[in-house]
Amino acid sequence: MINEKPPLDPQPLSPYVAWAGNRNREPILKVLKNKLPKDSGKVLELATGSGMHINFFAPYFKHLSFYPTDKDIDVFDNIKTLRKQHNNANVCDPEQIDLTDAESIAHAGEPNTFSA
Numbered sequence: 001m002i003n004e005k006p007p008l009d010p011q012p013l014s015p016y017v018a019w020a021g022n023r024n025r026e027p028i029l030k031v032l033k034n035k036l037p038k039d040s041g042k043v044l045e046l047a048t049g050s051g052m053h054i055n056f057f058a059p060y061f062k063h064l065s066f067y068p069t070d071k072d073i074d075v076f077d078n079i080k081t082l083r084k085q086h087n088n089a090n091v092c093d094p095e096q097i098d099l100t101d102a103e104s105i106a107h108a109g110e111p112n113t114f115s116a
Helices: 015-036 051-061 073-086 102-106
Strands: 041-045 064-070
Touching: 015 051, 041 051, 051 064, 051 073, 064 073
Parallel strands: 041 064
Antiparallel strands: none
């Protein structure tokens, strides 16, 4: 399934996005292992989408707290479902941030400082 490319569909929960995410998660993890802090900290993921990456990475960095965000609140249930399936206590509830809206970013709430 990972090698079979589905039709292009940019929606966050589409088979195409899942295919691309599964294909690139190992190379991204390799980079994160060298870049993320070794001590405790906070990681903000912008445009989380389905939550597949944040929930794949979280078990490798149990010392970090991950904060998923997305403009589309329709993906929040999927992020939470994956968090529960993977038993990722270090993935926080998703928060709505619209990167095209400065007010959304300015009022994003906790946390206001991040490690990466």
